[in-house]
Amino acid sequence: MIELLSTYGGMLLRGFVNTLIASVIALFFSMIIGTLVGILQVSKNKFAKGLANAYVQLFLNIPLLVIVLFFYVVFPMYVANINGYTAGIIGLTIYTSAFIAETVRAGIQGVPAGQMEAGLSTGFTYWETMRYIILPQAIKIVIPPLGNQFINLVKNSSVFAMVAGLDLMYYGDLIASETFNTFGTYTMVALFYLVITLPLTHFMQYAERRLAAKD
Amino acid sequence: MIEFKNVNKYYGDYHALKNINLSFKKGEVAVVIGPSGSGKSTMLRCINGLEDINDGTLMVNNIDLHANDTNLNSIRKNVGMVFQHFNLYPHMSVIENVTLAPIKVLKQDPEKARQTAEKLLKKVNMLDRKDHYPSQLSGGQQQRVAIARGLAMNPSVLLFDEPTSALDPETIDDVLDVMKKLAREGMTMIVVTHEMGFAREVGDRIIFMAEGQVIEDRDAVEFYENPHDPRAKQFLGKIIHHA
Numbered sequence: 242m243i244e245l246l247s248t249y250g251g252m253l254l255r256g257f258v259n260t261l262i263a264s265v266i267a268l269f270f271s272m273i274i275g276t277l278v279g280i281l282q283v284s285k286n287k288f289a290k291g292l293a294n295a296y297v298q299l300f301l302n303i304p305l306l307v308i309v310l311f312f313y314v315v316f317p318m319y320v321a322n323i324n325g326y327t328a329g330i331i332g333l334t335i336y337t338s339a340f341i342a343e344t345v346r347a348g349i350q351g352v353p354a355g356q357m358e359a360g361l362s363t364g365f366t367y368w369e370t371m372r373y374i375i376l377p378q379a380i381k382i383v384i385p386p387l388g389n390q391f392i393n394l395v396k397n398s399s400v401f402a403m404v405a406g407l408d409l410m411y412y413g414d415l416i417a418s419e420t421f422n423t424f425g426t427y428t429m430v431a432l433f434y435l436v437i438t439l440p441l442t443h444f445m446q447y448a449e450r451r452l453a454a455k456d
Numbered sequence: 457m458i459e460f461k462n463v464n465k466y467y468g469d470y471h472a473l474k475n476i477n478l479s480f481k482k483g484e485v486a487v488v489i490g491p492s493g494s495g496k497s498t499m500l501r502c503i504n505g506l507e508d509i510n511d512g513t514l515m516v517n518n519i520d521l522h523a524n525d526t527n528l529n530s531i532r533k534n535v536g537m538v539f540q541h542f543n544l545y546p547h548m549s550v551i552e553n554v555t556l557a558p559i560k561v562l563k564q565d566p567e568k569a570r571q572t573a574e575k576l577l578k579k580v581n582m583l584d585r586k587d588h589y590p591s592q593l594s595g596g597q598q599q600r601v602a603i604a605r606g607l608a609m610n611p612s613v614l615l616f617d618e619p620t621s622a623l624d625p626e627t628i629d630d631v632l633d634v635m636k637k638l639a640r641e642g643m644t645m646i647v648v649t650h651e652m653g654f655a656r657e658v659g660d661r662i663i664f665m666a667e668g669q670v671i672e673d674r675d676a677v678e679f680y681e682n683p684h685d686p687r688a689k690q691f692l693g694k695i696i697h698h699a
């Protein structure tokens with residue numbers, strides 16, 4: 242194990258940093274897209290609603306690997322050349338955003354209908370009611386399942402390895418095939434994933450407690 | 457100030473309001489009664505545009521609610537509503553519940569909105585709980601805050617949809633007392649309730665609805681003492697028996 246680290250530690254660290262950066266970027270954009278799509282899913286505009294539902298149904302039901310391969314193989318043939326890392330981030334963002342949209346939709350629908358009526362009857366518009374009354378309550382409902390989505394996102398980033406994505410898993414595979422020390426290598430890889438996911442889990446639990454403390 | 461002319465309302469195929477003709481004057485306290493499913497809530501919710509009517513005309517403060525260019529928000533600023541289940545905002549304190557719309561909708565200065573809110577909370581006897589959250593209050597207390605929230609927009613009419621029917625018996629009177637006080641101060645109120653004591657004491661008229669129609673619309677005491685329609689008679693007998 243020590244020997245493995247002294248020779249391949251730099252590689253593993255590079256993979257770890259790449260996975261971390263990819264996760265942060267994908268998390269950021271999938272939150273934005275997912276929240277918007279989730280809000281559109283409950284909107285009264287039939288067209289927007291239909292589009293949002295189609296987006297969610299499509300990406301919820303396709304394997305992540307297929308989406309990533311699409312961007313790695315098909316996208317460069319017609320649009321622009323992108324590397325495995327970028328293809329991975331785009332695929333992961335789109336895939337995760339569909340799950341986040343579902344979570345956000347369920348959160349909004351979890352707020353009692355009377356809240357929207359109360360907001361409207363005091364002269365707020367639909368969107369103002371969303372902003373001041375519905376979304377602040379939906380956040381509390383959404384935080385625990387959202388935490389699960391974040392954890393899944395980090396773990397799912399391991400498919401980057403299939404498209405030469407330079408992530409933790411990719412370097413892990415590389416090292417394992419060079420050294421034949423599969424046990425040691427994959428143990429190290431697993432530990433590195435835990436370095437990201439465990440603090441994330443704790444942070445989400447903390448956020449949940451903080452929000453629950455009010456009211 | 458509010459006028460229904462031949463108003464019809466459907467939920468899909470279901471004919472919920474049948475040819476409603478009603479008018480409400482400024483300063484009037486109208487009590488609406490009738491069996492479950494008779495369309496009381498639907499009628500009330502049409503007044504602030506929570507439900508759309510299918511035909512006829514409904515004028516509120518001289519604005520045609522059904523017209524395409526009508527901005528429902530501007531009407532709702534003038535029509536307050538108190539719900540059976542209060543619908544206070546659980547993530548906000550009492551004072552925040554009352555000041556939210558005046559600050560965000562009417563663009564009032566927050567300090568001025570707070571002062572008005574405190575005056576209103578005092579009126580409903582809830583000033584000492586202004587920093588509490590709704591979950592820390594009893595139903596009757598929450599409903600009084602909801603009344604203050606409605607009043608904070610300084611509406612020209614306040615609609616009540618069974619404001620006491622979700623309350624424990626011992627807190628009902630606190631809410632009714634507040635409503636009676638408002639009625640005596642000249643507030644225009646349309647109240648769906650089966651509290652006959654309230655109706656007789658401050659109600660100007662009683663509107664009895666059944667099966668989506670207005671069956672009787674008469675002076676409160678007269679109606680109470682001598683309902684004409686057999687359905688009204690039977691219904692009155694039932695609710696008095698229960699009280």
Ligand SMILES: Nc1ncnc2c1ncn2[C@@H]1O[C@H](COP(=O)(O)OP(=O)(O)OP(=O)(O)O)[C@@H](O)[C@H]1O
Pocket residue numbers: 467470472490491492493494495496497498499
């Ligand atoms: N959103 C809706 N969709 C379909 N039907 C509805 C809807 N709201 C009400 N209805 C139906 O319209 C009729 C009138 O309902 P409404 O709520 O106005 O009655 P109500 O007199 O207020 O009764 P209650 O005393 O039970 O509150 C009922 O038969 C009800 O089932």
Ligand SMILES: [Mg+2]
Pocket residue numbers: 496497498617618
């Ligand atoms: Mg009702």
